[in-house]
Amino acid sequence: MIPTRARLACALLFGAAAVALMAGAPNGDQELRVCADPFDLPFSNDQEQGFENKIAHVVAQDLNARVVNYWWPSRRGVLRNSILGGFCDVMIQAPVGLDPVATTKPYYRSTYYFVFRADRGLRLRSLDDTILKHLKIGVNIIGYDYTNTPPAHALGSRGIVGLVGFGNFLNPDPKADHPDDIIRAVAKDSIDVAIVWGPLAGYWVKRSPTALAMVALPDSDPVSGMPFAFSMAMAVRHRDKELRARLDSVIDRRRSEITAILQEYSVPLLDLGAPATPGAPHGTPSGSVAPTRDTVRDSLLVSDSIYQGWKWFHVYCFRCHGEDAQHPVIATAPDLRWVLSKSGMAYPRDSFEYTVLTGRPDKGMPSWKVLLDTAAVKELYQYVKARSDGWLKPGRPHRESDLKKSQ
Template identity: 40%
Template sequence: MSRRLAFSLVAVASLLATAPAHSQSPGLVARPRGAADDARGSIELVDPKVLRVCADPSNLPFSDRAGDGFENRLAALLAKKLGKDLAYSYYPGATGFIRNTLNAHLCDVVMGMPQGDDLVQPTNPYYRTSYAAVYRAGSDLEGLTSLADPRLAEAKRIGLVANTPPGNLLARYGLLGAVKPYPLVVDTRVDAPGADMIRDLESGAIDVAILWGPIAGYHAKKSAGRLKLALLSGDKGARMSFRIAMGVRHSDQEWKRELNRLIAQNQNEIDRLLADFGVPMIDEADAPITPAPVTPAP
């Protein structure tokens, strides 16, 4: 997971949890609204003819310089609908990402931000998903939906990215001794903890991988049936699911409204794009969302 998204998810979970706050690494704290960082004021779009996007240059399945991530494909879709050219400013998804990109006016939108992160002004969400468990097909973990499942206590080796929300539930259920941790803070140009965890799962070094839903779904889909995915439900005040929106500057009100209109008008096409990458989508009742079929042109 990109550090930017992971940090945001933990911060949002910490703000919204009814249980004691999650343990936080540096930067994983509640942040004030970002108007102070947006010091250049309300100028809306620098170039109205170009959709300018800031993204991590090496963070599949979300984005990369080759344009192969689903956020790249989403940006291309929106640019086409808007009749704009598409341009990127790339920056590693670490602490300071928003300050050094969006709020520095190097771009006008960040494609994937959890709703509730005050560092940006979010649009309406364009999907909702959850953390997930990935396990080998044919294992005795079929039907797993909760980290409270007693099968996880039966000598299972659990892969987990450190300092992400599922760790709090694993601690409550006394399962931290079974955890093999993977680092959250990495240089995405050379390290990919999610991919490392999936390789360990396929080799048998771990029995289950706990990952953010889009990463879990992407690797499960690529496995050609070798791996299976189960979305995890929250428990005891721990939040597992999040709404994902686009992020714009707090000052850019009309731009936010334009993006909201675009999301509403193209939600079915957005759903199909996400499904192509294996992103597991859920509605507000946690029921799976299946994209609507394409209607043939008359």
């Protein structure tokens, strides 16, 4: 048995150590334990050549600490095996709102880009350009649950499937990964166009021996409601509030240095003043792997048109197809989430619109021509697609514009 007084002394000692670490005692031998991917340029690598590595050193210097990297590749389970497991304390890069962790204020914002060979003379301006239907399109497949990036979702909602997938999550051996594979495939003409997260695109396009063009996607997709632009921040565990506050103030103090690093890596930067993307990308701590929308602070937050679609659905459709477009009430009515999914029929938007407007009266599906116009059916499609893609969880959605009003 340890005497009570000794125990108390121990407790005080440990307590003091913890406080010293958190308060940043200026002794220079504190550790900033950073979670980083060992093979993922331009984000990070084990030679500390990525921009996350550089930013980590700026942060550490400001906190009078030294960087201790904990290397773990951006694979399935990465959060559990790094920050959440307590192996490291800070992710230098995470989309604002990434739910399993707490994020700081953002320090940059970027979006997705079309990347194609300059000599192809493609006049790509948006995902609605019909030429996309005839092109071989590459996208990064990402997320620790193998989910798709927002552009893949957005193309899917236009009936464009059969994309060529690239990315860290496809190869079990991290060393066999080349984060620039997707850009090299464009240069080699094995795909016609790639849709790539800005930091990855900017860095590798600059270094490509073949001249490549980049065209930005808008902040969000008008058809699927999916965001393309994301504000990126640092992340800590939810309970580490004090550390988060310190990082917030480092970001304020060191903003110009951090921006200079991003520019040095050719990261295409958007104005941070833009409205925060509802539903941040989950993605991975270290990057290339950006944005999907599965892990969000508010998984019911939707665009106004999806919200409108939900309203139509709950006036006209739910009594057969079921609340939240799941668990159909009528035995012959299909689960529309499945109908729109890849494993179902991947019903294209046009067919959806046609079926809803004309109906199949002989099979029990009414025609909605009289009650709904094409615009309303488009909203219905977006809503059901959001349920089908899975990022809109069951329950009554929240409207973006209401949220802004109440802020």
